[in-house]
Amino acid sequence: MNDANRSVAAAEDSEEPTTGEYNLRLYVAGQTPKSLAAIANLKNLCEKHLSGRYTIEVVDLLVTPQLAAGDQIVALPTLVRRLPPPLKRVIGDLSNTERVLVGLDIRPKLASTT
Amino acid sequence: MNRQPDFAAADHAQLVELRDRLREAEETLEAIRNGEVDAVVVGGPAGQQVYTLENADRPYRVLIEQMQEGAVTLSEHGLMLYCNQRFATLVGAERESLIGEPIERFVVSTETSAFHRLMDSGRGARRSAEFMLQAADGSRVPVNVSIADLKVDAQMPRVLCGVVTDLTHSRERSHELAAANMQLASEIDERRRAEDGLQLALDAADMGNWELNLVNDVVTRSARYDQIFGYTAGERTWEWPTMLSQFLPDDREAVDVEFARAKRTGFIDFERRIRRVSDEAIRWVQIKGRTYYQDGKPVRIAGVISDVTDRRHVEEQLRQAQKMEAIGQLTGGIAHDFNNLLMVVGGSLDMLDQRIEKDEKTARYLAAARQGVERGARLNQQLLAFSRRQDLRVEAVCIEDLIGTFENLLDRAVGETITVHIERAPELWYCRTDPHQLETAILNLAINARDAMPQGGAITLRTRILQLDAQGAATSGAAAGDYVVVSLSDTGMGMPPDVVDRVFEPFFTTKDVGKGTGLGLSQVYGFARQSGGFVNIESQPGSGTTVFIHLPRTARPVAVETATHSTAEIKGKGVVLVVEDDNDVRAVASSLLENLGYSVLEAETGSDAMRLIERGGRIDLIFTDVIMPGDMNGIDLVRELKARHATIPVLLTSGYTAQRIASEELVKDLQLLRKPYNQVELSLAVRMVMNDRA
Missing domain, CATH: 3.40.50.2300 (Response regulator)
Incomplete structure (x- = not known):
């Protein structure tokens, strides 16, 4: 057990945190080109960086527009990280992998804005 | 990191959160500005609504444009409002020229009313039917048209959408399928004819057929197969062990080995014995077949079966006849040389007799020696009789005339403990034979009968007539025609089959050493053959023996020449x-x-x-x-x-x-x-x- 804990701690120091499940929700608007691209990009990215520890929920706001209020969605597609907290948001078709990884806090930001 | 240690922890957290929210807001604006989104959520009196940007429905458009079915939207009156490229291709016209045109233009005239019904019937319901489209160049295309009401907005006029599927290919497939079906049907027909032909051939050859499935061991048989094994129709299916069990216990292992070998060699061909169920008879069957393989493994052995008992029987008879012929050749040759030796001995004795002075003893020796020569000569006669090289004085003889002689002969031969019955023939039948040889034959048979009945019994001499057809004649090795049959039966101990098979061979005897020469029946056999007839024998242990002498019947009695014998020598000159x-x-x-x-x-x-x-x-x-x-x-x-x-x-x-x-x-x-x-x-x-x- 001790050995296992140590190795987990060591992993936390590296760029990819290994603890916790990622619960992601992708808001889309039917089958618009950006929505279709976002679904494909997200699936690809998660398999690469979060293999085995993520769940994706795709919400089509054309079918259920009332769900937009909950996560304060203004534009589509939008990806929301619901778990682990805090809530994070990434807007767009998710084609810029680097930006998504940072936005989801999977990879720490290299330079501070302040 | 913490450059302002006097800040309260809560204030710092708030700052971080505010900063993040600001960043998010900036990123959202950035994304919209950069065109990274193609829909926005707008609040309204009816709650949240999603607006997609222009071209956001492009995937649907592409789907409709590129699909392999023709797609059209139609006004209530059948004017085309939109059509995809595929539909334009189907009717062979430019897309642009079609918008606003009535679709009826492309429906063959006989079907326009049906097309109207399809468009009108049951508002809102989905429906479809097959039509013949007439393309711009006059060619016709079979299609399926599926029509549905297109409800986009309550304010919009009634619009129909249709999907037009080209059936040319599927019709072709149907035709191909129908042709393939016909082909198959004719092949089945052909195959059935071939099977009928095969069945005819099998029936003609009196063969059954069978198939052993090596995967599940089940044996499939034809009706003739079951018949050969003595079953009536409608027997259950059975498996390999049952098939094997129908062979005689002594033959089973060999049969098993043959089938095992067939799996390796691909062929099977053997003859073995079975016990026929219906009458318990032992029959010889011949099995021939070949092995079929799948992926290199034997999966079934199939072939034919026939009852070859009769053929084997005839072969056996032929072999026996050939053996007798060979022995005949041999004994004939020996007898010839032996006669020359006897000639030298006998002649020399004659001359000695004249040249030496004879006292009583010498005379006795000479007489004994001469007697020996005579006995040797008689023995030789029997050998020659068997080998059919004796002198036959063939005459037309009426058996009835000889009965008296036979009676005397039999009475003398058999003694008092045996009764002799003579069954006289109802007619006077003549046959061509040598009466003296016939007498000898009857005598030989009588002696055998006597020896078979040491405790006494009865002998019956019978004469009858037998008509032999070509087939019966062939099995007896004689010519077809009428035969006078003289038979002699006894009530003695009889003989087992293996002895019966050999009794006609010269020197074959079951009697004690010194009691018989083994030439008696050989003489009967040879004499009958030489007369143009044949002999057969029926015997079973415990139920006596009957020997039948068959002599060819003749109608013409020839005058018998009687020769007088003188016993004194006549001297001469020259x-x-x-x-x-x-x-x-x-x-x-x-x-x-x-x-x-x-x-x-x-x-x-x-x-x-x-x-x-x-x-x-x-x-x-x-x-x-x-x-x-x-x-x-x-x-x-x-x-x-x-x-x-x-x-x-x-x-x-x-x-x-x-x-x-x-x-x-x-x-x-x-x-x-x-x-x-x-x-x-x-x-x-x-x-x-x-x-x-x-």
């Missing part, structure tokens, strides 16, 4: 030429002739004899052996003489007086003296020939 290849026999014959008063010339071969005759000296009689080595035998010599010196009389002699000699026209009226002969017989024969010619 020059006799003795032609004989055996030196000892020649010497004996010359001495006997000299004793009788004749002058003798000798020749070793036919050619030597010819040279002597050509020299022109006096020759009153030529006494020649028939069978001689070299280029001229006795018959050849006679032929030469007839051509040049017809006046010189000839007397033939032979160790076996084969029928083949007698059959020659040339020698028909010649006298033949059978070896061994004694001085008396020689003198009578010489006398008769010389007198005839004189």
